[in-house]
Amino acid sequence: MIDLRPIHIELPPWVDQLLADWPKVYGSDEAAMGLAIALARENVRRGSGGPFGALVLESVSRRVLAVGVNQVLASRCSLAHAELLAIGIAQQSLGGPDLGRLVPGGCTLVSSAEPCAMCLGAIPWAGINRLVCGARGQDVRAIGFDEGDKPKEWARALERRGIAVIRDCLRREAAAVIRDYPDAGGIIYGPRREKRG
């Protein structure tokens, strides 16, 4: 039988509790990044997923629309990256696939690490107009994750589309959560196939 079940990806139950202690509106990118990093750190501490957190903010009001944490292993689905959870939840909450049209002034994606190739590709489709990144791709690769094949000059490619890219926002704190993940017993899942050429 070919399985026709829906795709179902949910946040871990502790997210609700964590958010109760955090503001709903963030005046600065650093403040918003603080929440993305707190989500990543708690995901590691609880053993509920990879060391990555993200959120979608309204770019003008700076209000949080949705958050995400890595749920690849828990949801048994490789699509469940923090960024895609935050994007998908924001879209289904607002009722449409283009956040840039649904929210006057557009939406900002705040991610505790630079997005992998998949999540980068998702950003224009989602109508995001600002991307704020914490850790660098090299911080993610340093513990063995393989981010995939990004376009060379990916940040410039986004900027050519009118999507602003802010890098190294609280990079040290964000990278520390990633660096601690293997010691906390975290699993480095994903493509580890032999590379040729």
Added chain:
Amino acid sequence: MIDLRPIHIELPPWVDQLLADWPKVYGSDEAAMGLAIALARENVRRGSGGPFGALVLESVSRRVLAVGVNQVLASRCSLAHAELLAIGIAQQSLGGPDLGRLVPGGCTLVSSAEPCAMCLGAIPWAGINRLVCGARGQDVRAIGFDEGDKPKEWARALERRGIAVIRDCLRREAAAVIRDYPDAGGIIYGPRREKRG
């Protein structure tokens, strides 16, 4: 309130009926592509989504594990590309994010069109070891869809990872479904922001 709902993406109800008339095992890539194109065509005919269909096959047994059709507008979620639906459903059906480990000999993704930047990025994470494409990216762009920024030489980049790439499999038939989509009243959603530089 920050919405914490799960992401939920489902196939349209007609998929079950269509599959009843198709085999479960495909000896050739062309035969499997026939199903991907039939899914794309029916999605357009029913007005249920974009002109794209995909399936995940076990690479050795050639058995279909899951199928997908574009559901971006219906699911109100920009992640709902045909390839990601087929991948996510196959993973949640088998119970893990790495199809390459779950299925001896790995899995093949058959897509009625070359994947966009997001779906390309998803392929290594999912543990796919063969990609079979129908229409070319230029056939998709010709009706106004913006596939995003792929790495130059994306096929070679996948092959360097040990992922075989087969292009132009029934390209003419696959491209015809795409070409007919605007005339059938299909909406060209997605990033249409002004490009600079």
